[in-house]
Amino acid sequence: MFWVNKAHASSSIMPPQASNFAGPVDSLYDFLYWSSLISCILVIGGLVFFAFKYKRKTANDSTAYISHNATLEFLWSFIPFVIFLAVFAWGWKIFYDMKRAPKNAFEIHVVGQKWYWDFKYKSGKKTTGTFKVPYNKPIKLIMTSRDVLHSFYVPAFRIKQDVIPGRYTTLWFTATKLGTYQMFCTEYCGSGHSAMLAKVEVVPEAEFEEWLSDDPYKGLSMAEVGQKVFTQRCIACHNNTAEKKIGPGFKGLYGKERLIVAGTTLKDGKPMTVKADDNYLRESILNPNAKKAKGYENAVMTSFQGQLSDNELDGIIEYIKQLK
């Protein structure tokens, strides 16, 4: 029976059912499909039937003069009206649920940008292009865009929501089937639109937790992330005191006037002073050869361009700032 929430056979044109919404949406679809099919058969069948039955026989056929029929006209206005109302209410009911994420839903931040998707977990874990969700747990996506409109769409989950720069939109679902599912961008966003794809992996909760706790920065504040990065990547050459190592000590560095005597950004090699603000720190980390301070003209620091995630970069800058 078409109104029973059944798992779709592979013969259905709908994608596999992998979320709590797939079943209800497909039941609605089945109802719409069958009632549409019946309406089409009635209208088109009637058309074809009349066309053949009342084909012109002689050049001067006289025809019946039937100008209207109140009962008939009432019926064929009223019956579609009732069906449309029913369908409207049914669609609303499911939509209503789609709009209300359970309070305990597990939140993931999604950011769209030409032309890839970033996924950020509260634990600090960050992935691009693929993300994991735990099986059978409500998930809420909090989404935004860094440039133009995009839209987040997973056919197997029957969910879709536009992603808008300058504001958050949300989406929720519970994944009900293990596996990997395709995610598409469905709002036109330029030449990479059809390549702006991602995959969502539904994994058992234990596996998910393990994957999540893989994250070295789980539950850490920004400065704590920075401290971790420092002890792992910088301590070889920098102290967190004011004492000089291979490079300068970090304590008190932030906000200091630095006398720059060498570097690729110096004009005709003329020395200048620069305040060590956020951007200076950022540049020094990503492009150390841009500005070299007095006393370190010949010392070398390797660039961290592409080595640190945004989160790590923000973290280390924050850490240096706090070393007053």
Next chain:
Amino acid sequence: MSSAADTSKNYLNHEKGLWSWLTTVDHKRIGIMYMITVLLFFAIGGAFAMLIRLELFAPGGTFEAQVYNQFMTFHGAIMVFMVIIPGIPAFLGNFVLPLHLGAKDVAFPKVNLMSWYCLIVGAIISFISLFYHGADTGWTFYTPYSIQTDNGTILLVLGAFVMGFSSILTGVNFVATTHRLRCKGMGFFQMPLFVWGLYSTAILQVIATPVLGITLLLLAAEKIMGIGFFDPKLGGDPVLFQHFFWFYSHPAVYIMILPAMGIISELITAFSRKVIFGYKAIAFSSVGIAAVSFFVWGHHMFVSGQSELAGVIFSFLTMLVGVPTAIKTFNWVATMYKGSIQFQSPMLYALGFLFLFTIGGVTGIMLATMAMDVHFHDTYFVVAHFHYVMVGGTLMAIMGGIYYWFPKMFGKMYSELGAQLSFVLIFVGFNVTFFPQFILGAKGMPRRYHDYPEAFSFLNSVSSIGSWTIGLGFIVALIVIIHGLLKGAKAPDNPWGAKTLEWQTTSPPPHENFYTDPVVTGGPYEYR
């Protein structure tokens, strides 16, 4: 006037030379000029469609994504603004409306000519954009993408703005004509239903088009001067643009379909030789659809981030629009009951319309259902749906209308066999092209994709093959028309035995339409 001497003189040979055409204020000649321009634009828009289907024939690329996006943008913009919107009102409507009403011309003949020039100027501006990096926003110009992309978009936007005036002027003219120039004895309920369709459309054109104009100007201002209306980077709201855009573009859907429905009423009655079933129901449903269509635009935005309540209201009102649309369909089928049905090419197109429009209609209801639309929105399901309505509906009606009024326009008959052949090619090709797209959409293939995963490849190939069949069908149709113009047998005044007024004058009609002022004593479909 002494009619015997006059019949050799008609509107076609009333004056001679290109200049006499470019400066004419005769509604029939302006209609023919619209016919030529619209068919030309249709050929260009169709060529873009063929290129789109060529790219999508198989996964992987023939064209660069950037190039493909321009094809898709120009295909949409041309077909909407230059073909379907002017197609029926400005072309067939211009020719037929005054004849239907028993009038000598439209109310403002010079304004009528001006509207044609607006279309031409707007179209030229739009095409110039092709030489300035083109435009790659899709015909919807969604912000903030349209603000951040290349500046060729500005020209396309301004072109659409200018073409809007063409539409407004035609609308004003038709409203006035319908109110003021009906012949003696013709009340509102003696008007042919095509007039009701044109009249409702004209109201929409006058009220809705200025909103599009303003929206496009705001967009241009933001692009040129950086005033922040829609781009959040400048403090604007991108979703606001969608509201403005659809406030016009949803009624525009009815600007495209209402006059088509009018034509279908003419064709079904003439070729069934029967009075229309439910004249008033059809007439009032046109006006009803026009009125409610102003309040349904948000059904394009269920997942755009508009409020949930707005979504609910828009879904509900959209369902309401479905009712009069269903009523019309039932009325047409009922009109055929106990008729005397003849399958000449205009009727074939009318039947084709009913077939395709019914499918377009039921899938429209699916899309109006909120939870269903969440899955279907911006997929190929939507692409298939609106092609079933716009092409299967409006274009079928235009083709039917061309064949129906061709003898009246040019005083010649075309090859019926050729016309039927082109119908079969177009009808079959259409279904082969667009039916698979419903399935692609349900499976989740997003629209405006330059490339797609392997899983979608079979249905896309089928669709592309269908598109070539449609292309072939239209080439045959063009040959039939040109052949009819050059070699067609002389057409009788009333080849179909129809009852509306245009068939009571000569084919082609004289400069002032009728030799004696017509007087009407009954309805337009008095087949007894």
